[in-house]
Amino acid sequence: MLSCQKHLFSLPPGLHYLNCGFMSPLPLRVEEAGIAGIRKKRIPCDIFPGDFLAGLENVRDRFAGLVGAADSQRIALIPSVSYGLASVARNLEIAGSQNLIILARQFPSNVYAWRRLAATTGAELRTIAPPEQGADRAQQWNERLLEAIDGDTAVVALAQVHWTDGTLFDLARVGERCREVGAAFVIDGTQSVGALPVDVRRIEPDALICAGYKWLMGPYSLGVAYYGPRFENGVPLEETWLSRVGSDDFPRLIDYQDEYRPGVVRYEPGEISNFALVPMLGAALELIAGWGVESIEEYCRSLTDLLVAESTKAGFGAEAAEWRSGHLVGLRMPQGVDPTALQSELAGRKISVSVRGDVLRVSPHVYNDEEDIMALASALREVVESVVTP
Ligand SMILES: Cc1ncc(COP(=O)(O)O)c(C=O)c1O
Secondary structure: OOOOOHHHEOOOOOOEEOEOOOOOOOEHHHHHHHHHHHHHOOOHHHOOOOHHHHHHHHHHHHHHHHHOOOOHHHEEEEOOHHHHHHHHHHOOOOOOOOEEEEEOOOOOHHHHHHHHHHHHHOOEEEEEOOOOOOOOHHHHHHHHHHHHOOOOEEEEEEEOEOOOOOEEOOHHHHHHHHHHHOOEEEEEOOOOEOOEOOOHHHHOOOEEEEEOOOOOOOOOOOEEEEEOHHHOOOOOOOOOOOOEOOOOOHHHOOOOOOOEOOOOHHHOOOOOOOOOHHHHHHHHHHHHHHHOHHHHHHHHHHHHHHHHHHHHOOOOEOOOHHHEOOOOEEEEOOOOEOHHHHHHHHHHOOEEOEEEOOEEEEEOOOOOOHHHHHHHHHHHHHHHHHHEOO
16 A cells, blocks of 8 residues: 655645545646746747647556556647536437436536537437435436436446535446447546556547646646547637647748648647646556555555544435445535534634535545544534534
């Protein structure tokens, strides 16, 4: 098992940062890569055509390794999840008689794209909700999802882990069902990739889209996407010069090329070669590969299992262990607790967590240890009575 890696970050002593689901703190190594990148522009003649591509290739290779893609040409860098999903939505042909499937309370970036598509095509947008409660809530939610997919389903867009409370979805089964009916299978991996193993060869998604600033430990404004064969010859949102064959031959850029470079590079936006952000994400992916995703998951799970056991004593609840992720867990409140008041009480004790919907979302990483968990558990016990609304 990994040991605590706090020495690789610059979190101040006394802060219990349990909020990687909001954003990861910046690892020192990633910060250094960013500073070196900013400094590069001090002397522009030290920036060469190859520099526009090398950092991108490094990120593509590393992300391909992380998600099990056989070929890094399937990987594109993106500025945001909404951008990555807009490329997907643009390249799907949907008839008014079809349906699009999402889960209840998904992150908005993975909702608005489908609302727009439903509005413009007349297709039905099906939102699959869980049962209100019950010990088998997550299992039933998964079953409802599978039952909703039918011969008219054009796309199923969801996440591996629900961003509010860590409920797990069985991607292998959903992928299988999508292939049976010919639906596009689209995954938002933002709250799982980097902390939970995912293998695109096994689950065969058509797209896997990730923001880079949470579990990938990168900077804000740079994410990564895997696009499967369905999107091989699609139309990008922007017609960039860097995505064309021969684009590193600067003197010949006006020999315009209609042909894109191989793979899915066409889905990258203009000026993607940000000399600070790209090396930062490369350094972050290297760090994650060094720890190993399985080890990160195991480490985080040991912390969240302890939290669930301890917080139960104060009347909080959580999804059953086999249906909740190890790195992100939503604690359900005891009756009458005001979540926002609870969060601000915790913030006053230097404990950072999030409220998402009606749960307290706790999302540790390798910079946390049992002391952080015990600080949160005892704070919950101490303050819970004071934040009950009459
Ligand atoms: C599940 C999920 N997807 C996507 C995002 C970010 O989306 P975008 O990059 O479009 O801002 C977040 C941010 O919290 C998220 O939790």
